[in-house]
């Protein structure tokens with residue numbers, strides 16, 4: 001049998017841990033069938049995920065950027081517009097390349113690739129929670145659409 | 154030379170070299186950088202000006218709009234500050250100050266964007282206003298409630314302030330009649346535009362001010 005905590009996708013509090021009532025309330029609202037209506041409210045509380053309340057990228061991502069030396073001679077960094085140099089160039093998981101110092105400065109501000117806007121992990125717990133909720137909401141919509149299609153096609 | 158200045162120099166070559174979209178970017182005459190007016194720090198800002206041609210099939214078609222561009226010294230990590238200096242009637246641009254409401258100039262900025270992409274985005278904004286995220290509530294309201302009147306007003310402003318090709322004789326006449334009563338022409342035009350070109354309502358609002 002699934003426990004209350006599994007079913008509601010949350011963890012029992014550790015001793016000494018403060019409950020985050022806002023987050024719990026928002027989660028409850030989102031998990032109830034009327035979630036979509038409350039998404040706006042959620043965004044009001046936690047900031048719009050599509051806006052630059054976007055936090056910096058997680059420290060471990062910034063610290064573990066690889067050095068790469070495969071690029072064409074005329075390829076340029078789209079932040080400083082200079083040509084790439086040996087041993088000073090890096091590549092993000094989306095395969096977009098930048099000077100290492102350029103992209104580090106950007107990722108310290110925002111957790112996304114300046115070229116394709118794909119988002120990377122952050123160290124901001126509320127933001128990560130928000131992303132998960134949004135993903136879940138999207139998933140539910142896909143399931144509803146599938147159901148609708150299977151019933152009416 | 155810092156990264157902001159370095160990048161602007163490189164961007165200049167690109168825009169000047171191959172531009173066919175009706176956008177222009179100019180270096181200022183004289184000093185290129187200034188200290189921000191309200192700061193004692195030694196941070197330099199770069200002052201540029203640009204312009205864009207109104208897109209076809211819009212009330213702005215054929216008119217040229219000028220913008221001020223302030224490149225902050227943390228550019229391209231932070232967006233440039235951009236403002237219309239040509240008066241314009243548009244839901245996302247203040248008809249009073251020229252301030253712009255556009256996501257890429259705020260939280261949707263990305264360091265890979267350039268002044269060129271900003272100017273092209275402004276051109277796109279002229280073609281597709283977003284009245285639900287307005288900068289000028291009066292204009293946005295008119296856009297939503299009476300599209301024909303909005304287009305007429307926008308075309309009139311474009312004709313008067315931006316060399317747009319299509320005059321609106323009714324608007325011209327209404328402004329003239331208030332100007333002849335001694336009101337400032339620009340203020341009269343703003344009042345009439347906000348009051349749906351109803352002369353007595355415009356008169357009332359001008360007298361209250």
Ligand SMILES: [Zn+2]
Pocket residue numbers: 077078079080081082098099102
């Ligand atoms: Zn670079």
Ligand SMILES: [Zn+2]
Pocket residue numbers: 092094095096113114115116117118
């Ligand atoms: Zn990318």
